[in-house]
Amino acid sequence: MDKSFSETYLNFERVNWQRMKEATVDTLYMTGFSLIAVLILGFLLGLLLYTLGRKKSAAYRVLYNVVSVISNVFRSTPFMILMVLIMPFTKAITGTIIEPVAALPALILSAAPFYARMVEIALREISGGVIEAANAMGATTWQIIYKVLIPESLPALVSGFTVTAVSMVGFTAMAGAIGAGGLGSLAWSEGFQLNNQTVTLMATIIILIIVFIIQGLGDFLTNKLDKR
Template identity: 60%
Template sequence: MSNLQGSLQIINWIVGLFVDIFRSIPFIILIVLILPITMKLAGTIIGPGAALPSLIISASPFYARMVESYFREVDAGVIEAAESMGASTWEVIMKVLLPESKPALIAGATVTTISLIGYTAMAGAIGAGGLGNLAYQDGFQASNNTVTLVATVIICLFVFIVQFIGDWFVRITDKRTR
């Protein structure tokens, strides 16, 4: 094994460790843990802008682990064929890995987007507003079940729409279903 390969394996292990750590932290706890970072980045710890660092830090490792999994599913024979024809690492990534895993990447982005919809509802805890905040403050805390129910139904509709669009894009990009 070359020094470069060894270095890349160490970097991969370290990045994987950080991904696993951040994936395992519940979102509401992550919001609180990174408040000092949020203050430096957004200049505030309340409001929609304050929710962005938490949303990015929670969604990125989640999607990164899915992408890694999708890339591993690409047939090794296809990668070897490209390499044997002289493709560089960059060409293998751009012309083999990404096209071959495109439907899975889109499906993963759909799942991540749906998770983010749920996370944004929880972000109401830091004053980010939105339907989650409405359901909690004007519904639950005000003992108004109708508001909670309507906000929940609207959130569910958003999820269904995102899932429908994601599934449609997967179907049109998946060469196995044509």
Template identity: 55%
Template sequence: MFPNVDWEIMLEETWQTIYMTLVAGGATFAFGLALGMILYVTNEPLMMKNRSIYTVVSAFVNVFRSIPFIILIILLIPFTKIVVGTILGSTAALPALIIGAAPFYARMVELALREIDRGVIEAAESMGATKWQIIYKVLFPEALPAIVSGITVTLVAIVGYTAMAGVVGGGGLGNLAFLDGFQRSRNDVTFVATVLILVIVFVIQFIGDRLVTRIDKRSA
């Protein structure tokens, strides 16, 4: 059915896509969570409101969240070459993936924190909790289902970003579908690569949904 598909290469490129997704996803979770927390606490009167810090961080997030990913990759080529030493391959795609996804996730974290009732913060303060205790003992646990749901959505977006990164030599299934499939008119290669990308997305969504359900049950 798929005469042009080299399954060994397809498996290798599938692993490259998973590698980019997991590494970029882990870094995105860390940086995005930190940025989201900063956005929330510096804009919340009950926490550490600081308009100057909020304006700077918000501007950074808005700028990098608004740039189309394919353009962002091109803009970051000099930075990528300095950090990684090359602009080709799956590792070279990581800086653009992280910088493109972290601001997106940061806004989701900020929105999740804003959904928390202020009365919870006031109650924690009345019991003598410090600002940092409120962050990691109150805010984070309360927002955890939305935070996990947000990283699930972000991981799915990162899978899509890896496909776009493949167009400019980023490696992975996107690279295979474009170079070996589209440019050489091998529709079966493009089809199989697309199906595998969909499988990765479905697995991420399934795991994310199960985690959110489990967290909700524990907090109920």
């Protein structure tokens, strides 16, 4: 192996493994906590968009467009810009802008509308005849949601959530670049700024491992739930 390559990328003596462990925990904390919020908020927002979109009256269409536009604003704003933009809000509710907890508001506001759109699409793929049959049998709105919409769309919901989770791992790395901690912060501060390519490489490998695990679990669950 080329000596210069080994010295540049495989000089493990320059890696602070305790800091690497702490950064990994911070990344998992940011990803895991925000995913719980995104799962709940994203599903509810997606269900709201789906419900409003099925209504025919003008008032409901206006309300749908308002919710849709607000959702699109947060979904489409680049994550780094959104994180900087809401810093006053972040500091007001978390008390800081440089800890892992400071990344949570931006992560949730960015990913929840993204997942909501996937939820709306998944629900729209359900045959209208199935819903009409449930209505004809006297099912309530909540019974339709619980016994028809969720079971029928579950594979698509899991698949969409997997895509969202993978994206959020990347978002945590970007959040680290402006002080939120995690592997992204470590790769920037101790890797790039100190010209320690081994740290950058190891942080990248760990992020990839997290992504592969999430994607593998998501694909496994989707295949198990898909009865087609």
